[in-house]
Amino acid sequence: MQIVRADEMGMCFGVRDALAVLDRIEAPASVTIHGELVHNGDVLAALDRRGFHQTPERARTVPATPAVLITAHGISDRERRRLRAADKQLIDTTCPLVRRAHEAAQALQAEGRRVVVIGRRDHVEVRGLVEDLRDPIVVGEAGEVTSWPEARLGVISQTTTQVGRAEAIVAAIRAANPHADVRVVDTICSPTKARVAAVDALLARVDALVVVGGRDSNNTNQLVARGRAAGVATVHVGAAAELDAGWFVGRRVVGLTAGTSTPDATIDAVHARLRAIAATAAAARPAVAGPPGAAPAPRAPQRTP
Ligand code: SF4
Structure with missing residues (x-):
């Protein structure tokens, strides 16, 4: 089983920039992230561990912390005025x-x-x-x-x-x-267009597609729909552990893509698991005897790091 990655996939610059701002915040406990920063459970859990307050859905109540972080998704000016009127310091990571x-x-x-x-x-x-x-x-x-x-x-x-x-x-x-x-x-946005163009190019080459991303991620769901509309067997996973080896039996070329809120580490973990599935399948395939004097059958590919 061959695995091909899309040329463009995964986290966009808007989400990366927002996460970079969060990395630089020294007192997370004084900040409420106003709404879901990314549609990715692992990232949200990591922010939780650092001590940030989070409102999963942008609450109508004003957060109690002195600072409020506006996510890359942005908010209305009306909401901005409401928060300022409550004397909140706004950390604005709205994507340009x-x-x-x-x-x-x-x-x-x-x-x-x-x-x-x-x-x-x-x-x-x-x-x-x-x-x-x-x-x-x-x-x-x-x-x-x-x-x-x-x-x-x-x-x-x-x-x-x-x-x-x-x-x-x-x-x-x-x-x-x-x-x-x-x-x-x-x-x-251009990252969304680039990811769709890349998955279209991929769909012409594969007989199965793996899409990595959150269930609530709009662009991830669109990549899934794109694969299915093209008639390519498509599976949507949020993490490597969700991959079922049985689903890949008989697949020859598997494409890999991810939505704009998917961290690189999650994509790489899915890729590694796919390589392991491919290696196991190759090892289980019976060797085909060649004619007398022919070169031995090729060895099963080794798992790469
Ligand atoms: S607008 Fe596009 S680039 Fe900006 S955060 Fe949203 S998906 Fe990312």
Whole structure:
């Protein structure tokens, strides 16, 4: 069994930068992480051990600690004002690409457009985006699009939206609202696009795909959907221990990719476990006798570190 890693995968710069800020904080007990920093249980448990307070879902109550860390997903300006009014010191790790989506939404609204946000309405990033808008619309699927009375509409996307899904929703908006002037700003982030392009290239070469990432990670789930839509057997795991060797029986080439909140160590552990599964399968394969005088059958590949 051969294992091929995607050219682009795993943690994006936005999450890495947020974690780097956390690394430099000297008094974790005085800080509440406002919402889930990454959709990864191991990382959250490590932050817990360091003494950070965490609100799993961004709570409506003001945290008790003197400092509040805003995650890479960002928050609304309304929320920021609420925290400042409570005299909280804000440590802001909002990703610049999420900030760009906020600015695009505000600019569209300033043009007199009703803003449509393509994304998951229960996702923390989308909640932050819509809280600053007047009567926003959130659309998760093309089937949810309807005709709206406004003559001017502005469309943005959650940064981790799959490009194809966004395009289908935009087409549906234009079709259902022929009376409206529709302006679309592409706010899907470049790391998300790069990871999707890399998994597409991988899917052409593999007969199975392993996707590593949290169950709540939007872009991880999209990589899984991408694999399944391409007709490639796809398994989603959060950690190496979840890999079942039986699932790989008969697989020849297995692709490996990961969502933007997956730490390098988790990916490497999954890769090592895949190599171990491949080595065990190769060792168990019966040797094929060659014709008289032929070279001996190749040895099973050795497990590499
Ligand atoms: S997924 Fe994109 S927008 Fe979100 S933190 Fe990473 S780089 Fe920023």
